[in-house]
Amino acid sequence: MFEYAPAPENPAVVDIKPAYGLFIDGRFVDSQGGTPFKTVNPATEEVLSSVLAASSADVDRAVAAARRAYDTVWSRMPGQERAKYLYRLARLVQERARELAVLETIDNGKPIRESRDVDIPLVAAHFFYYAGWADKLAHAGFGSSPRPLGIAGQVIPWNFPLLMLAWKIAPALACGNTVVLKPAETTPLTALAFADLCQQAELPPGVVNILTGAGPTGSVLVRHPGIDKVAFTGSTEVGRAIAREVAGTRKKLTLELGGKAANVVFDDAPLDQAVEGIVNGIFFNQGHVCCAGSRLLVQESVVEDVLERLKRRLSTLRLGDPMDKNTDIGAINSAEQLARIKALTEVGEQEGASRWTASCPLPARGYWFPPTLFTGVSQAHRIAREEIFGPVLSVLTFRTPAEAVEKANNTPYGLSAGVWTEKGSRILWMADRLRAGVVWANTFNRFDPSSPFGGYKESGFGREGGRHGLEAYLDV
Amino acid sequence: MDQSPVDAAAAQASLKRFLSGLPGVDQVGVEARAAALATRSIKTTAKAEALDLAVRMVDLTTLEGQDTPGKVRALCAKAQRPDPSDPSCPHVAAVCVYGDMAAVADEALVGSNVEVAAVATAFPSGRAALEVKLADVRAAVSAGATEIDMVIDRGAFLTGRFLEVHDEIVATKHACGGAHLKVILETGELATYDNVRRASWLAMLAGADFIKTSTGKVSPASTLPVALVMLEAARDFHATTGRPVGVKVAGGIRTAKDAIRYLVLVKETLGDAWLTPALFRFGASTLLNDLLMQRQRLATGRYAGPDYFTLD
Numbered sequence: 212m213f214e215y216a217p218a219p220e221n222p223a224v225v226d227i228k229p230a231y232g233l234f235i236d237g238r239f240v241d242s243q244g245g246t247p248f249k250t251v252n253p254a255t256e257e258v259l260s261s262v263l264a265a266s267s268a269d270v271d272r273a274v275a276a277a278r279r280a281y282d283t284v285w286s287r288m289p290g291q292e293r294a295k296y297l298y299r300l301a302r303l304v305q306e307r308a309r310e311l312a313v314l315e316t317i318d319n320g321k322p323i324r325e326s327r328d329v330d331i332p333l334v335a336a337h338f339f340y341y342a343g344w345a346d347k348l349a350h351a352g353f354g355s356s357p358r359p360l361g362i363a364g365q366v367i368p369w370n371f372p373l374l375m376l377a378w379k380i381a382p383a384l385a386c387g388n389t390v391v392l393k394p395a396e397t398t399p400l401t402a403l404a405f406a407d408l409c410q411q412a413e414l415p416p417g418v419v420n421i422l423t424g425a426g427p428t429g430s431v432l433v434r435h436p437g438i439d440k441v442a443f444t445g446s447t448e449v450g451r452a453i454a455r456e457v458a459g460t461r462k463k464l465t466l467e468l469g470g471k472a473a474n475v476v477f478d479d480a481p482l483d484q485a486v487e488g489i490v491n492g493i494f495f496n497q498g499h500v501c502c503a504g505s506r507l508l509v510q511e512s513v514v515e516d517v518l519e520r521l522k523r524r525l526s527t528l529r530l531g532d533p534m535d536k537n538t539d540i541g542a543i544n545s546a547e548q549l550a551r552i553k554a555l556t557e558v559g560e561q562e563g564a565s566r567w568t569a570s571c572p573l574p575a576r577g578y579w580f581p582p583t584l585f586t587g588v589s590q591a592h593r594i595a596r597e598e599i600f601g602p603v604l605s606v607l608t609f610r611t612p613a614e615a616v617e618k619a620n621n622t623p624y625g626l627s628a629g630v631w632t633e634k635g636s637r638i639l640w641m642a643d644r645l646r647a648g649v650v651w652a653n654t655f656n657r658f659d660p661s662s663p664f665g666g667y668k669e670s671g672f673g674r675e676g677g678r679h680g681l682e683a684y685l686d687v
Numbered sequence: 688m689d690q691s692p693v694d695a696a697a698a699q700a701s702l703k704r705f706l707s708g709l710p711g712v713d714q715v716g717v718e719a720r721a722a723a724l725a726t727r728s729i730k731t732t733a734k735a736e737a738l739d740l741a742v743r744m745v746d747l748t749t750l751e752g753q754d755t756p757g758k759v760r761a762l763c764a765k766a767q768r769p770d771p772s773d774p775s776c777p778h779v780a781a782v783c784v785y786g787d788m789a790a791v792a793d794e795a796l797v798g799s800n801v802e803v804a805a806v807a808t809a810f811p812s813g814r815a816a817l818e819v820k821l822a823d824v825r826a827a828v829s830a831g832a833t834e835i836d837m838v839i840d841r842g843a844f845l846t847g848r849f850l851e852v853h854d855e856i857v858a859t860k861h862a863c864g865g866a867h868l869k870v871i872l873e874t875g876e877l878a879t880y881d882n883v884r885r886a887s888w889l890a891m892l893a894g895a896d897f898i899k900t901s902t903g904k905v906s907p908a909s910t911l912p913v914a915l916v917m918l919e920a921a922r923d924f925h926a927t928t929g930r931p932v933g934v935k936v937a938g939g940i941r942t943a944k945d946a947i948r949y950l951v952l953v954k955e956t957l958g959d960a961w962l963t964p965a966l967f968r969f970g971a972s973t974l975l976n977d978l979l980m981q982r983q984r985l986a987t988g989r990y991a992g993p994d995y996f997t998l999d
Contacts, residue, residue: 213733213950216731216733218728481711484713484717536726
């Protein structure tokens with residue numbers, strides 16, 4: 212009864228070109244020796260466009276352009292003038308929000324509801340926020356006239372393509388640096404649209420350079436001697452490799468890596484909202500979230516109640532066409548990622564955890580994985596230790612607050628954590644003891660540009676967002 | 688009813704313990720969830736189905752000091768044939784009036800499937816002696832009301848005298864005889880979502896057939912988050928006791944868009960089983976015309992002017 216009819220967003224609001232160049236020195240140019248590769252729509256496997264894998268000659272050109280822009284224009288420009296450009300970019304993001312949201316959804320596979328209501332508004336908010344800092348750096352607590360670092364080489368992941376670009380570019384530019392940014396190979400299109408925005412904003416050439424490509428391009432970029440600062444968001448494995456590359460150089464480094472966050476539900480939690488928080492924690496963006504609440508820790512006295520509510524809620528999730536405005540769960544970003552999720556969930560079953568999957572039909576084409584949870588998981592299981600980066604929740608239990616802290620912290624990661632209880636003192640007690648960069652209380656996966664974000668332990672170092680986020684781009 | 692003071696105190700204490708032990712409601716969370724569900728996009732066939740469903744769920748209401756038999760008869764005519772130009776348009780669920788108009792409505796609705804609902808128990812404030820309230824109910828029922836919309840004693844609820852509220856609902860239910868009992872919580876006066884959940888449970892435990900948000904005389908009246916909390920309570924009560932309890936939202940719901948948002952809440956909280964006039968109602972006066980206008984727009988592709996819909 213009253214089945215929702217399809218409500219698809221109109222794909223005609225975006226104009227995807229058959230092929231794109233590299234964005235160097237304010238212009239789209241051809242690669243010198245780089246090879247083209249395809250980017251596909253993960254929900255349909257259709258080829259969207261052809262982009263270039265930038266070569267080391269391209270990286271040289273981009274770094275040279277960034278250096279020129281830094282020396283002659285951007286580092287000398289008063290903060291209030293830089294702010295004008297950032298405000299302009301923020302407003303352009305808002306003006307072209309619908310187009311950017313559709314493009315993000317087509318290239319990434321995430322539901323349009325999320326790109327429209329979360330990703331793109333946060334992108335604009337981030338530029339607005341850091342625009343405000345550009346002429347107030349002397350009051351940020353990093354000395355009376357903090358200097359920029361120079362050229363930032365930035366490599367970002369495919370889970371929030373444009374948002375991660377904003378997290379990287381906005382503070383870098385606000386502080387007076389110029390950037391060379393490489394978007395992920397499976398999601399280059401919104402970064403290229405952002406290049407178009409830079410042209411529209413008449414940003415001085417060379418301040419922002421966008422090089423598409425895969426791992427090798429990123430590796431050349433972070434090793435380049437002309438780079439002063441490396442910022443990376445992605446897997447811990449690649450983060451380690453980058454740290455090795457950068458070791459012994461004068462480059463500054465910030466890393467935002469993987470996570471295996473605990474979402475801790477006490478028996479006095481607001482249960483219905485906790486269930487929403489659990490869903491938002493792990494099924495938001497198909498679980499492709501580094502700070503996802505992938506380990507649910509429930510107090511034993513309420514575990515049955517919580518699981519029953521959770522399963523009932525999961526069976527109402529709508530999986531399917533990401534362009535449909537009523538879709539909750541979109542497509543997995545790539546065949547490679549889908550294979551990894553499948554492999555890890557099979558290990559989960561082999562190790563003895565019991566699997567429950569919401570019954571929802573999967574589309575015939577594209578990369579899909581249904582919302583899944585594992586019960587009977589122990590700390591020793593691989594699905595409780597390794598980052599799955601998919602819509603898979605591992606449910607563990609605890610008896611006392613101390614045990615909850617012990618289990619939550621018993622991971623090599625430390626990016627985020629969630630605490631659900633109506634007792635304020637317990638929230639503070641937990642937040643004191645959880646070794647995680649972000650601790651959410653009675654919410655999860657809530658982001659704000661004024662709030663710093665970053666990891667403990669193998670989740671990386673350095674903070675993005677807020678006043679703290681300036682430090683990574685200033686010579687302090 | 689014939690309890691010793693000791694038993695009564697024990698009953699009050701255990702009721703209070705039970706209600707206070709219900710899981711809390713996080714304000715930010717419940718409001719975020721309601722706002723997220725409000726973004727559901729209901730188009731074409733789904734919209735047509737939702738509009739018809741909403742018409743069938745309307746308790747067409749007039750609760751004014753200036754109500755007259757003529758006004759009530761006009762409303763009853765509209766209730767049976769909301770859109771005279773379209774015979775496929777369903778009738779509404781009920782006509783809702785003050786108790787003294789129940790006889791008029793009953794007579795005007797003879798032979799139709801539209802129910803007669805009457806507000807009672809010193810509506811809207813509920814500030815009267817229990818005997819007066821019960822007499823109000825009995826009078827409405829004997830005048831032909833098949834549904835009674837009562838108000839709880841918010842004063843007693845807010846001072847923690849839960850057993851008193853409970854017993855009053857039980858007594859009212861008894862006075863209703865065969866009539867359906869809707870219990871108005873007046874959520875605008877209960878103020879917190881925790882209170883809304885507790886009052887919902889209290890009413891359901893006392894035998895309510897429906898729990899209802901508001902009288903429409905107090906602002907804020909029904910809101911999406913309040914309705915969500917009540918729907919969740921009805922869902923949990925059903926899971927615990929097996930008894931389905933209906934939910935009625937009332938006050939301030941004026942547009943088809945608003946109504947559809949409530950239907951989305953119902954669908955995604957309680958499921959399709961609750962998408963029936965037997966378990967979900969809208970208390971409204973002006974909502975019906977917007978539903979009819981949207982209905983016609985969907986069928987013809989054009990908006991007719993407001994003059995093409997009857998004002999009653």
